Amino acid sequence: MSVSAVPPPLSPPAARPPADGAPGPEEIRVPELVTLDRVITGVITVVPPLLLVLAGWRLWNNQLHWRDVGIFLVMYTATGLGVTVGFHRLLTHRAFRTRPWLRGLWAVLGTMSIEGPVISWVADHRKHHAYSDRLGDPHSPHVDSGGGWRGALRGLAHAHVGWLFDHQQRGAQERYAPDLIADPVVAFVDRTFILWSLLGLAIPFGLGVMLGGTVTAGLDALLWGGAVRVLVLHHVTYSINSLCHFFGYRSYATEDHSRNLAWLAPLSFGEAWHNNHHAFPTSAFHGMARREIDISGLVISGMERLGLAWEVQRVAPERRARKAIR
Numbered sequence: 001m002s003v004s005a006v007p008p009p010l011s012p013p014a015a016r017p018p019a020d021g022a023p024g025p026e027e028i029r030v031p032e033l034v035t036l037d038r039v040i041t042g043v044i045t046v047v048p049p050l051l052l053v054l055a056g057w058r059l060w061n062n063q064l065h066w067r068d069v070g071i072f073l074v075m076y077t078a079t080g081l082g083v084t085v086g087f088h089r090l091l092t093h094r095a096f097r098t099r100p101w102l103r104g105l106w107a108v109l110g111t112m113s114i115e116g117p118v119i120s121w122v123a124d125h126r127k128h129h130a131y132s133d134r135l136g137d138p139h140s141p142h143v144d145s146g147g148g149w150r151g152a153l154r155g156l157a158h159a160h161v162g163w164l165f166d167h168q169q170r171g172a173q174e175r176y177a178p179d180l181i182a183d184p185v186v187a188f189v190d191r192t193f194i195l196w197s198l199l200g201l202a203i204p205f206g207l208g209v210m211l212g213g214t215v216t217a218g219l220d221a222l223l224w225g226g227a228v229r230v231l232v233l234h235h236v237t238y239s240i241n242s243l244c245h246f247f248g249y250r251s252y253a254t255e256d257h258s259r260n261l262a263w264l265a266p267l268s269f270g271e272a273w274h275n276n277h278h279a280f281p282t283s284a285f286h287g288m289a290r291r292e293i294d295i296s297g298l299v300i301s302g303m304e305r306l307g308l309a310w311e312v313q314r315v316a317p318e319r320r321a322r323k324a325i326r
């Protein structure tokens with residue numbers, strides 16, 4: 001199938017089922033190799049915090065070099081935008097179109113964040129939009145967690161990281177991402193995700209050896225540009241699912257608890273304008289007010305100016321005004 005014949009995306013607002021509708025079995029990913037999956041997820045969750053202790057010890061002993069800070073920033077920005085511009089705005093929501101090579105590059109950069117294969121990521125996220133904050137949402141802090149502060153903490157823990165170990169409501173790829181299964185570029189990156197995840201570790205190591213001249217310099221760069229970078233990016237991504245459905249302000253009426261969390265916006269490249277995003281999921285720009293700086297949106301504008309992005313989705317002011325709640 002040619003790329004241009006890829007079916008139109010599942011439009012999350014249109015796909016939202018009636019308020020009392022629960023997901024059918026065809027919408028839920030059948031759990032496979034659950035124990036192995038949990039072990040791998042556990043290793044990816046636990047090893048970076050342990051390495052953070054090592055990083056702290058190196059820092060305490062004045063072993064942090066400016067080149068490690070630089071490599072951290074380069075890797076964080078490249079893989080973070082891979083998730084926000086690539087996985088999220090381009091591949092999940094089709095907020096703009098681009099050339100196949102650039103679609104592949106964004107998918108590769110996102111995969112280097114070690115958040116799993118791209119098609120699983122997209123299927124889970126589209127299901128989150130279809131059922132946000134009700135039964136069927138893979139990671140809502142508001143479903144089945146009980147009342148009071150204990151319920152709130154349980155909900156936040158589930159939305160943050162618990163859902164990765166609990167496979168009951170993940171999105172079935174055939175139902176939620178048929179367009180990406182049919183996209184040869186994205187399907188290839190999805191199949192080979194282990195290679196790209198490892199490349200995301202090899203690059204900081206290689207840069208460290210190149211710039212520092214020793215294997216120790218490479219290992220230090222791997223620690224900061226690999227482990228610490230993965231840890232920070234994971235928890236920023238997870239915070240969109242947990243904190244941004246709990247804390248912050250609401251600008252637009254939506255059927256969920258999504259919120260805009262200003263302090264998380266710079267770290268998440270604009271993804272923390274999450275209430276805006278739930279109100280207008282296909283918009284390429286999540287920052288809506290003048291003060292809501294949206295780095296991913298600026299990157300998409302830049303690509304558009306260079307002729308590398310087109311059909312960039314924008315929300316007309318009248319549409320915004322109709323949903324505005326303040």
Ligand SMILES: [Zn+2]
Pocket residue numbers: 128132240241245258274278
């Ligand atoms: Zn959300």
Ligand SMILES: [Zn+2]
Pocket residue numbers: 088092093125129277281
């Ligand atoms: Zn989204």
